[in-house]
Amino acid sequence: MLFRADVKSSADVDALMDIAESKWGTVDVLVNNAGITKDELLRRMTEDDWEAVLDVNLKGVFYCCRAVSRIMSKNNQGHIINISSIVGIQGRRGQANYSASKAGLIGLTKSLAKELGQNNIQVNAVLPGYMTTEMGGAVSKTVQDRIFQENVLGRPANPQEVAEFIYCLSHMSSVSGQVFNLDSRII
Numbered sequence: 001m002l003f004r005a006d007v008k009s010s011a012d013v014d015a016l017m018d019i020a021e022s023k024w025g026t027v028d029v030l031v032n033n034a035g036i037t038k039d040e041l042l043r044r045m046t047e048d049d050w051e052a053v054l055d056v057n058l059k060g061v062f063y064c065c066r067a068v069s070r071i072m073s074k075n076n077q078g079h080i081i082n083i084s085s086i087v088g089i090q091g092r093r094g095q096a097n098y099s100a101s102k103a104g105l106i107g108l109t110k111s112l113a114k115e116l117g118q119n120n121i122q123v124n125a126v127l128p129g130y131m132t133t134e135m136g137g138a139v140s141k142t143v144q145d146r147i148f149q150e151n152v153l154g155r156p157a158n159p160q161e162v163a164e165f166i167y168c169l170s171h172m173s174s175v176s177g178q179v180f181n182l183d184s185r186i187i
Contacts, residue, residue: 007060129157
């Protein structure tokens with residue numbers, strides 16, 4: 001089924017989770033992968049650009065986790081997988097908003113793992129690495145070249161492999177609070 005919801009709206013997210021629960025009785029896995037970038041050096045970054053990135057990348061995840069945790073707690077099971085980024089650990093010039101949102105996501109992951117573990121809800125984060133998706137392909141050639149130079153394999157991550165890892169992680173029963181780096185840039 002296809003649903004449309006704005007993760008920046010708690011009402012939209014709550015309605016989405018209500019629909020899922022009424023259709024299937026539960027939500028087994030939530031993958032928080034909505035994300036945007038609005039790159040700019042800090043001194044030129046607008047408040048709107050700062051807020052837009054944090055609203056989608058961090059507040060949206062908060063809304064989704066809060067809503068789904070109510071459902072998962074009733075069923076005493078579930079897995080939340082948050083898609084973060086290596087820049088949440090390393091930082092990146094011109095990405096203060098994106099880096100802050102992804103670092104916040106790592107902290108949120110660890111906190112929720114501790115909080116929700118008593119309800120058998122696993123919470124993990126995945127750092128998928130640079131991929132030539134629509135968002136990744138929008139970065140300049142200079143930035144792409146730097147990423148590939150930092151990457152020990154010299155190539156982008158494979159979206160199919162990332163999806164397979166997330167699928168396998170969602171079936172593990174004893175892993176929570178972890179950050180999995182699938183990026184070949186070394187932390």
